Amino acid sequence: MQGYILHTHRVKDEDLIVSILTPHKLKTLYRFYGARHASVHIGYKIDFEAIHSAKSSLPMLREVLPLAFSWIFEKERFFYWQQFLKLLYKHLKDVNELDPFYFELLEDTAHTIAKQNPKRTLIESYLQLLYHEGRLHTELVCFICDKPIQTNLTLKRSFLCAHPSCLFGVAFARNKIQNLFETHSTIALDDSEIDLLWQIVQEGL
Ligand SMILES: [Zn+2]
CATH class of the missing domain: 2.40.50 (OB fold (Dihydrolipoamide Acetyltransferase, E2P))
Structure with a gap:
């Protein structure tokens, strides 16, 4: 096994x-x-x-x-991988029967993390997880006031969106987050934005 x-x-x-x-x-x-x-x-x-x-x-x-990965002795890459798996444990620990999705997600992630910034790979994997669980809201409605978001937005745990006027936090451009949520790709985001998203992921899946 x-x-x-x-x-x-x-x-x-x-x-x-x-x-x-x-x-x-x-x-x-x-x-x-x-x-x-x-x-x-x-x-x-x-x-x-x-x-x-x-x-x-x-x-x-x-x-x-x-079963070794080619990147397992790259300290930084392995560190972020471990962080994500610890979060996944907290997320799944009380679930009895699992969808094979989670195992397959790690299979894919272990493959792609070898090739790019580990935080990018793990954020993209997290978007797939949110999508699979029906928790990725691409319509970009503020979870505080329930009104659509037109320009900038802030993000909370589970990548919930809010107006910067409704919830204090770093503002992201709406179009960038829309693209991220629709494509599950971080290609349009720069490394400082990736660092901010990673901080949100660390709050819990
Ligand atoms: Zn609002």
Whole structure:
């Protein structure tokens, strides 16, 4: 079985509880410490086996084989990737059955993040997530006063839009955000705008 490690939690000194995103489930497994175990880090894609045992109420994580990406040792790229996976864990941790969309999104993202600014890739992935969940509102209506936005706008968590007069925050040009929401592409945005959008993503998916 293959999956992405979204979360680890240390227990009893060296053992770990590990949450792994697979196509249909966020699996929680128990990893007993042992010198022969491959390292388990948030952000890694691994091949593994889940073994049920009387020793533990959780299935045991065994036969871990890391599946490397070409960019995994690029510190900055891997850092932003990990940040996104931590946010995804918080977003999915209470969901029982998952749509394969989330696993496939990480498959695509792991491929595209190798080629451009990691924050751009992750913002584009987040737009796909919002669209998939029916939370991307391309009509650009202010969520405070419920009136359409004509020129500039500010953005809140989940990329909700508001008039700068209704909600304090950095103003974005309406046409740029419209383009972003319709195409899921950051090509029309400069790096300073990407940094601002990334700050909003970090508030939570
Ligand atoms: Zn308004």
